[in-house]
Amino acid sequence: MKQLLVLSGKGGTGKTTVASAFIELSRAPAFADCDVDAPNLHFVTRVDGPIQVTPSLGMPRAIIDQDLCIDCDLCLQSCRFDAITSEDGYRIDRFACEGCALCTVLCPVEAITMVPYVAGQLKLQQDAYQTLSTATLTMGNSNSGKVVTEVKQQLTATTRADFAVIDGSPGIGCPVLASMSGVDLVLVVTEPSLSGLSDLERLLQTAGVFDVLAVVCLNKADTNPDKAELIVHRCRELGAAFIGSIPFDPAVVEVTNRGQTLATADSPAGRAIREVFRTTFNLLTGTSRPA
Numbered sequence: 001m002k003q004l005l006v007l008s009g010k011g012g013t014g015k016t017t018v019a020s021a022f023i024e025l026s027r028a029p030a031f032a033d034c035d036v037d038a039p040n041l042h043f044v045t046r047v048d049g050p051i052q053v054t055p056s057l058g059m060p061r062a063i064i065d066q067d068l069c070i071d072c073d074l075c076l077q078s079c080r081f082d083a084i085t086s087e088d089g090y091r092i093d094r095f096a097c098e099g100c101a102l103c104t105v106l107c108p109v110e111a112i113t114m115v116p117y118v119a120g121q122l123k124l125q126q127d128a129y130q131t132l133s134t135a136t137l138t139m140g141n142s143n144s145g146k147v148v149t150e151v152k153q154q155l156t157a158t159t160r161a162d163f164a165v166i167d168g169s170p171g172i173g174c175p176v177l178a179s180m181s182g183v184d185l186v187l188v189v190t191e192p193s194l195s196g197l198s199d200l201e202r203l204l205q206t207a208g209v210f211d212v213l214a215v216v217c218l219n220k221a222d223t224n225p226d227k228a229e230l231i232v233h234r235c236r237e238l239g240a241a242f243i244g245s246i247p248f249d250p251a252v253v254e255v256t257n258r259g260q261t262l263a264t265a266d267s268p269a270g271r272a273i274r275e276v277f278r279t280t281f282n283l284l285t286g287t288s289r290p291a
């Protein structure tokens with residue numbers, strides 16, 4: 001399965017706007033929403049089948065057996081995530097625990113064990129033409145690379161589609177690494193700001209580590225021409241292909257609020273996205289190389 005991953009660094013940059021338009025333009029038979037903190041791809045992509053829900057296991061969590069604990073304080077002193085408290089006997093905050101298991105190794109009386117932990121629900125929706133894989137997290141959990149990996153594995157395990165669009169996780173951390181693993185092409189959607197530039201540099205660096213071809217497009221490009229020029233210049237310096245600019249366009253909000261994508265929008269952003277789409281898919285299918 002050829003996989004196109006759309007990333008942006010921070011949220012609100014237009015990643016899902018671009019990804020959803022690409023899904024419609026390419027008639028993608030498979031797609032995944034790895035933004036599991038706030039999945040919203042399903043609002044604008046229409047898969048008709050019922051939603052299958054299965055538990056998504058996050059990292060296991062530590063629990064303390066109060067009957068065995070001898071109050072030595074070693075676990076509390078050692079936990080780097082401040083997940084252990086001692087006010088009412090030694091206890092572990094399951095939302096703060098990162099599942100590193102250090103405390104289980106250190107406890108002198110083996111009072112701590114790791115137990116499976118349900119971090120959220122994997123969701124799969126299929127009809128005769130398309131498959132959507134995503135997840136939602138249970139209250140208090142944040143996105144993790146493990147959940148993102150499960151979303152992608154669910155997609156590849158449930159369809160024979162030869163091509164997929166993946167709406168990646170926001171940010172630059174572990175879920176992004178999981179999003180990037182195994183993809184064929186990364187499209188970074190950025191914006192003309194210093195934070196956009198900073199995220200872009202980190203994402204390009206990460207793509208380099210994964211040895212994945214990454215190309216860049218600039219959303220709301222006309223809102224800050226100086227920074228837009230800076231980003232194009234920086235792409236050149238970093239050897240990343242800059243493949244297009246999308247202007248700020250009030251029609252984006254109107255179209256999205258109607259539950260539609262920009263794929264066929266007769267507006268400046270719609271036309272620009274179609275240009276970026278053509279270039280991206282030529283690259284993905286190997287019919288051209290970036291300049």
Ligand code: SF4
Nearest residue numbers: 079097098100101103
């Ligand atoms: S498993 Fe790791 S993060 Fe969780 S309580 Fe133990 S030391 Fe802290």
Ligand code: SF4
Nearest residue numbers: 069070072073075107
């Ligand atoms: S390390 Fe073990 S014995 Fe010591 S406080 Fe923690 S749970 Fe109790």
